Amino acid sequence: MYRLIYKSRSNSKIGWSSVNKIIESSEAYNKDSNITGVLLATETHFLQVIEGDFDEVNRLFMRIARDPRHDEIQIISFGCVDGRLFGGWAMHGIGIFDFNAELIRDLVSQYGEEEGSVRFPVQDWRVLGLINDLRVI
Numbered sequence: 191m192y193r194l195i196y197k198s199r200s201n202s203k204i205g206w207s208s209v210n211k212i213i214e215s216s217e218a219y220n221k222d223s224n225i226t227g228v229l230l231a232t233e234t235h236f237l238q239v240i241e242g243d244f245d246e247v248n249r250l251f252m253r254i255a256r257d258p259r260h261d262e263i264q265i266i267s268f269g270c271v272d273g274r275l276f277g278g279w280a281m282h283g284i285g286i287f288d289f290n291a292e293l294i295r296d297l298v299s300q301y302g303e304e305e306g307s308v309r310f311p312v313q314d315w316r317v318l319g320l321i322n323d324l325r326v327i
């Protein structure tokens with residue numbers, strides 16, 4: 191089992207419609223490929239965790255990296271792991287947008303600010319901490 195985490199910058203303002211579009215179009219592919227994970231989005235950035243077999247994670251990441259909807263892709267980590275953290279989700283979307291002003295303030299105080307929202311961290315342990323913070327809300 192392998193896990194890859196990357197951060198990228200969107201080429202247009204992200205909202206729920208763009209997140210949902212990605213999630214909906216990912217479902218069949220991820221299920222067929224036995225991929226699970228989570229996709230976080232602010233209005234400007236994506237952060238995604240992809241889990242699965244070595245070949246499948248590589249194949250999907252190469253597709254995603256070619257997607258013109260984002261660039262400035264930075265791999266945060268890629269490695270062999272004991273098991274899945276997101277086994278229940280083909281791809282779970284979490285949007286951190288305007289209407290969550292109080293939540294964004296809390297996250298910014300903890301993780302820092304980037305372009306008006308929470309700065310997605312570039313250390314894998316902090317990414318997992320952020321996802322954990324979001325899941326308990």
Ligand SMILES: Cc1cc2nc3c(=O)[nH]c(=O)nc-3n(C[C@H](O)[C@H](O)[C@H](O)COP(=O)(O)O)c2cc1C
Pocket residue numbers: 212215216217219220229236238250253254255256257259260281
């Ligand atoms: C931020 C982001 C995350 C994505 N995540 C996935 C994903 O988990 N699974 C998936 O099949 N496609 C995902 N996509 C879509 C792929 O990049 C691509 O559009 C899709 O796989 C179709 O590829 P194709 O046009 O080469 O057939 C994502 C796109 C973006 C911008």
